[in-house]
Amino acid sequence: MSNLLYYSRNRCTSVEQISDTTLKSSCRLQDTLTEAFVEITVRLxxxxxxDIKSELTRSLHKKGMDTDKHLQKVIGVRVGPGMLKIIKGLIGEDMDCRELTFMVEECCHGVILAFTKDTLIDVPKDKGQIEEFYKNMVRKNIRMYNRCAAFAPGSPLVEGFEPLLK
Amino acid sequence: MLKFSRNKLVSIVKEDGDTLIVHGVLDDYIYSLEINVSIRISDRRILSIDGKWNRWTTPECPRAIPVLKEAVGFCIEEGIVPEIHKIIGRKGCRHFANLLIECCDTAREAAMLSRWEDAKKENKELSFEEFVETGTQKLPVLQETVKHADVEKKVKEKPAQIKVSDKKDRTENKSAFDGTSKGFVIDLHMHTSPASPCSTAPVDRLIEEAKIIGLDGICLTDHNYVWDERAVEDLRQKHGFLVLRGNEITTGQGDMLVFGMYNDIKGIVKLEDLRQEVVQAKGFIIVAHPFRGFLVFGVGRLGLTPEKAMERPLFKFVDAVEVLNGKVTEKENDFALTVANGLGLFTTGGSDAHEVSEVGRYATRFSDKIKDEKDLVNALKSGNYTPVSFR
Structure with missing residues (x-):
């Protein structure tokens, strides 16, 4: 075998603060078969x-489909918990839309991660305080408990957080 | 200036006629991670997987690496996405899950290319577009339907509720009633399995638990699911306990708890349309967990003020606001209460239980006894109730 690449995919999601009350989040996909772009505007x-814009430059599926019009259905939806169900429900999960739906989701995740990053700037530099910082984070937000390996029972970050088991 | 950026790169090499070697990289402002996956083309199964962190956040993030092995044997069909979220995301790390989903999706397309190359051996003129359009690219149905032994295993999720030393009693200032007050307490919000796929709680066990902890009744509010009236009556008789029907309906503006309207609504509806149906049925609509926030940051980080939140159009279409919900933070519940009070809307409480142990965490105390669903709707419209912290 020649070790040549058989398939390649690049996906880039970027979030830009346009003004105090406006963010733009875009997702650009380029792979061996598909080239697409989705951009959402989010109001703070x-x-x-x-607003939402899209462009499907290369695709395996329905040519000439008015993707831009199709995606307008998500206008008014708020980025937040439960959004994936709403977005999938509004846009649909047909093969023709699935990639674009995923790109909308990636744009939304980008927005959430942008704010997550702002929060993580507050993580203390001192190693001893880092653990306490994350413990407090879980303490303040019960949803984080057992949501990933770092906050699962057995992790020092949730030590002493006794589950309310009967 | 960019506020955030995430780049994902997936590269696939065909090692032999039947194996894809997939290398995935995720690199963003917070995390950097990589995985290597080998996938057999013929049955689309993951043969091996390993991964590594380059940059991560908590000191315990490395615990996610061994969990990746649980993906060995997964079949990379599209239906695998929820399993990856559930197993790799929940037990390991959501960012590894995200990258694995990207790798599986890319590998599916690479496998399709590979099958087209095979098909061309029979028909040299077959273009890729024809191959795709004629449906010949479709995969043969696998004989074996089980994705992986571990996939079928239920992920035992511990309750999200935690007991911490500084946890305060939320009834102190929220409720006109205390723990000894009389009244009729109903948990207005809970999910049963299998009606709600996200729940692990069989209905009989939920009812038994509700009786044990001293609730007077419960409402079954499964997602977009209407319980059969007779089935619920049977449950009432069987357990000698008040079991009522509700429905949590997803709208473009979030989840709504609906009572007194039993239309079977599927998919996402417009809140305005739902409101019309509820009004026609003379029912009642409560916005559920209206300010459920994010894992790492709350609504405060966004600069959302109660005054601004009160302007949300959704509040024009609801009769009440759920201000005690067992799945959100105290701050989020407090925020909902401030907004509801500001708008003069009625307020309710419900556990939003998805597990047996969560039933009754929050509930609603009515001033009078409720006998049936008609009574419940009338009571909700009267406003003679208050949300309470119950267990």
């Missing part, structure tokens, strides 16, 4: 999607 502080 509600994180409401106020």
């Amino acid at each position: 502080p509600d994180l409401e999607i106020t």
Whole structure:
């Protein structure tokens, strides 16, 4: 075998702060078969999607489909918990839309991660305080408990957080 | 200036006629991670997987690496996505899950290319577009339906509720009633299995638990699911306990708890349309967990003020606000209460239980006894109730 690449995919999601009340989040996909772009505009502080644009340059599926019009259905949806179900429900999960739906989701995740990054700037530098920082984070937000390996029972970060088991 | 950026790169090499070697990289402002996956083309199964962190956040993130092995044997069909979220995401790390999903999706397309190359051996003129359009690219149905032995194993999720030393009693200032007050307490929000796929709680066990902890009744509010009236009556008789029907319906503006309207609504509906149906049925609509926030940051980080939140159009279409919900933070519940009070809307509480042990964490205390669903709707419209912290 020649070790030549058989298939390649690049996906880039970027979030840009346009103004105090506006974010733009875009996802660009380029792979062996597909080239596509989706951009959402999000209004703060509600994180409401106020605009969406898309472009499907190369695709395996339905040519000439008005993807831009199709995606307008997500306008008004708020980026937040439960959004994936809403977005999938509104856009649909047909093969023709699946990639674009995923790209909308990636744009939304980008927005959430952008704010997550802002929060993580507050993580103390001192190693001894790092553990306490994350413990406090879980303490303040019960949803984090057992949501990943780092916050699962047995991890020092949730030590002493006794589950309310009967 | 960019506020955040995430790049994912997936590269696939065909090692032999039947094996894809997939290398995935995820690199963003917070995390950097890589995985290597080998996948057999003929049965689309993951043969091996390993991964590594380059940059991560908590000191315990490395615990996610061994969990990756649980993906060995997964079949990379599209239906695998929820399993990857559930097993790799919940037990390991959501960012590894995200990258694995990307790798599986890419590998599926590479496998399709590979099958087209095979098909061309029979028909040299077959273009890739024809191959795709004629449906010949479709995969043969696998004889074996089980994706992986571990996939079928239930992920035992511990309750999200935790007992911490500084946890305060939320009834102190929220409720006109205390733990000894009389009244009729109903948990207005809970999910049963299998009606709600996200729940692990069989209905009989939920009812038994509700009786044990001293609730007076419960409402079954499964996601977009209408319980059969007779089935619920049978449950009432069987357990000698008040069991009522509700429905948690997903709208474009979030989840709504609906009572007194039993139309079977599937998919996502417009809140305005739902409101019309509820009004026609003379029912009642409560916005569920309206300010459920994010894992790492809350609504405060976004600069959302109660005044601004009160302007949300959704509040024009609801009769009440769920201000005590067992799945959100105290701050989020407090925020919901402030907004509801500001708007003069009624307020309710419900556990949003998805596990037996969560039933009754929050509930709603009515001033009068509720006998049936009609009573419940009338009571909800009267406003003679208050949300309570119950267990």
